[in-house]
Amino acid sequence: MKFYMTPGSCSTGIHILLEELDKAFEAYIVNLPAGDHFKPDYVAINPKSTIPTLVRDDGSSLTEVQAIAYWLGRAHPRARLLPEDVEGETRVIETLAFVVGTVHGQGFARIFATPTFTRNEADHEAVRAFGRELVEKCFGVLNDQLGVKDYVAGAFSIADPILFYVEFWADKTKIPLPANLQAHYKRMLARPAVQRVLREEGYNLASLGASA
Ligand SMILES: N[C@@H](CCC(=O)N[C@@H](CS)C(=O)NCC(=O)O)C(=O)O
Structure with a gap:
């Protein structure tokens, strides 16, 4: 591939x-x-x-x-990256949709791609602030949904690397992660596959997760 x-x-x-x-x-x-x-x-x-x-x-x-x-x-x-039961699989898709569509598409996109939301430069600061507010609100929802589980679906699934990329962006942009998401982020950072990918993508692992 x-x-x-x-x-x-x-x-x-x-x-x-x-x-x-x-x-x-x-x-x-x-x-x-x-x-x-x-x-x-x-x-x-x-x-x-x-x-x-x-x-x-x-x-x-x-x-x-x-x-x-x-x-x-x-x-x-x-x-075994997808739950076998309908409820489990559906909940995984619910998380994917929320992370990619809302946390990324509506929240972080306002921070990273501000001019795509307004042509008026005077509004950029307000757009970024709204993006940050939205991300923080969404993190609260995801934090409650995750609860004390190790991973989104209990066992590791396709939802976890997707949740990870917005936790990683939070780390880079200094947006605080609520406790359960912080624990998930750290758990992900400890996985050998995650460490290999971050190294390949040019990141210094020692500088990540400092606030987590
Ligand atoms: N809905 C798309 C969105 C992906 C997306 O937004 N990717 C960004 C980078 S994180 C991109 O391709 N940006 C292209 C651009 O900025 O023109 C997906 O899920 O793949």
């Missing part, structure tokens, strides 16, 4: 899943600031110009974090 990613972005969640699966894949870095995602070669595999993209062994492209995560879980049942 070919995995198109940008270090430190939402693709880190999928990168961790691929590493946890211990399946061979080639990683290609898409340089977003340089506009690589708008170049014809990339648009040919992902006309949405987003990362991540996974090109599977049959040559077909898969986009959207939730869809890639779900496919990786379903297509590799022996890895």
Whole structure:
């Protein structure tokens, strides 16, 4: 498989899943600031110009974090990355949708991609502040849903690396994580696959989780 990613972005969640699966894949870095995602070669595999993209062994492209995560879980049942019961699987999808759609798409996007929410530069500070407020509110919900469980679905599942990437962004942007999410973040940072991915993406592990 070919995995198109940008270090430190939402693709880190999928990168961790691929590493946890211990399946061979080639990683290609898409340089977003340089506009690589708008170049014809990339648009040919992902006309949405987003990362991540996974090109599977049959040559077909898969986009959207939730869809890639779900496919990786379903297509590799022996890895047990998806609960087998309907309720468990549904709750995992509920978490994926909330993290990617709301925490990332509505919250962190306002902080990292402020000009896409307003053309008026005078509003940028207010947009970023609203993004931060929303992220903090969402973290409260996710914290209560996680409770004292080790992982989102009890056992490790596709939901955990996806929750991890927004916890990682919180660490980088100094947004405080409530206690249960802090414990989850630290638990994830202790996983060998997570450590391998963060090292490959150029992070110094000693500087992460300092506030967690
Ligand atoms: N809904 C997409 C969103 C992914 C997304 O927002 N990726 C960002 C990076 S974290 C991106 O591709 N940005 C491209 C850009 O900024 O033009 C998904 O789930 O894959």
